[in-house]
Amino acid sequence: MIAHAPSTEIPRYQEIVSILLKEIDGGAYRVGDRMPTEFDLCARFDVSRHTVREALRKLEDMGLISRRPGAGTVLAATTPDSRYINSISSLDELMQYASATRLEVLRSEPIEADAGLAALLDCEPGTPWVRVDAQRWAADTRMPFCLTILYVRGDFADIVPKVGREQVAVYRMIEESHGVTVREVTQDIEGVVLDADTIAALGVPSGSAGLRITRLYLGADGQVFEGAINIHPADRFRYSMRLQRQSDPPSGRKGTRS
Structure with missing residues (x-):
């Protein structure tokens, strides 16, 4: 029986989080700006809606975005919560x-x-x-x-x-x-x-x-x-x-x- 080593590949949603963090840090969005829609992010990164929602959930947990039904996704802060967030x-x-x-x-x-x-x-x-x-x-x-x-x-x-x-x-x-x-x-x-x-x-x-x-x-x-x-x-x-x-x-x- 062959033992397979656990994968160290970075999850796709985490790659999306990293890219969006760099864009936020670089000034691509200002506080109060609307962020790209789930549909736009799915098309941009060629991923499922589930993957995009997981990436947005991570950004929300970091205190960077706010999501409200009917209002879309808005940039709430440009600096993540200084605490490590364990979900x-x-x-x-x-x-x-x-x-x-x-x-x-x-x-x-x-x-x-x-x-x-x-x-x-x-x-x-x-x-x-x-x-x-x-x-x-x-x-x-x-x-x-x-x-x-x-x-x-x-x-x-x-x-x-x-x-x-x-x-x-x-x-x-x-x-x-x-x-x-x-x-x-x-x-x-x-x-x-x-x-x-x-x-x-x-x-x-x-x-x-x-x-x-x-x-x-x-x-x-x-x-x-x-x-x-x-x-x-x-x-x-x-x-x-x-x-x-x-x-x-x-x-x-x-x-x-x-």
């Missing part, structure tokens, strides 16, 4: 997030789970893991926007040297190297006051607020094989999420009681 609705987008940013590893060490870590990772105390601390950077950020603490289960420790050297999601490295399949990813988001380690790693003022996002990756056996804690200063990050209804609601009940 994830699937594992595929999570993989793109990893390939669009980079990790700079600060330190790594083998550890054994104490009671607290065992409760977090749903494993037995004493289970071997490798902890990796890293800064996460994006191409358009001048400072790291996140401190990432990774926990890789000990039996997959051989992939740790690749972390920070390859712009590939860690769970994907494990899948490719060990044939593990992600069955489920859990995610918890909470507001925190940044601790001393995060303040030192990211260079933020003492007492700063932030978001802590904890993701656990479970394999087909239901066991956690990777944990990731991402800690973001409030002024460098925004989490964006869009929810879509998958099916129509049941039609059996035609009304509600107040």
Whole structure:
């Protein structure tokens, strides 16, 4: 069986975003100007309407454009929001997030789970893991926007040297190297006051607020094989999420009681 390396090809919508960003920066549009229509962009770039809408969604998330039904797309700002905007609705987008940013590893060490870590990772105390601390950077950020603490289960420790050297999601490295399949990813988001380690790693003022996002990756056996804690200063990050209804609601009940 031939293992195919994950593609590093830039998504087409991201290429469109890059081109439009250069045009905005170059003064092709002024604040308040109408932007090209979806139809015009489809014809210009020879892409589907879905691809164009994804590109426009990214620009909207960056705070650059405003879209209103009947009013078209208007340039709202010429400078993107200084915060890194994370928009994830699937594992595929999570993989793109990893390939669009980079990790700079600060330190790594083998550890054994104490009671607290065992409760977090749903494993037995004493289970071997490798902890990796890293800064996460994006191409358009001048400072790291996140401190990432990774926990890789000990039996997959051989992939740790690749972390920070390859712009590939860690769970994907494990899948490719060990044939593990992600069955489920859990995610918890909470507001925190940044601790001393995060303040030192990211260079933020003492007492700063932030978001802590904890993701656990479970394999087909239901066991956690990777944990990731991402800690973001409030002024460098925004989490964006869009929810879509998958099916129509049941039609059996035609009304509600107040």
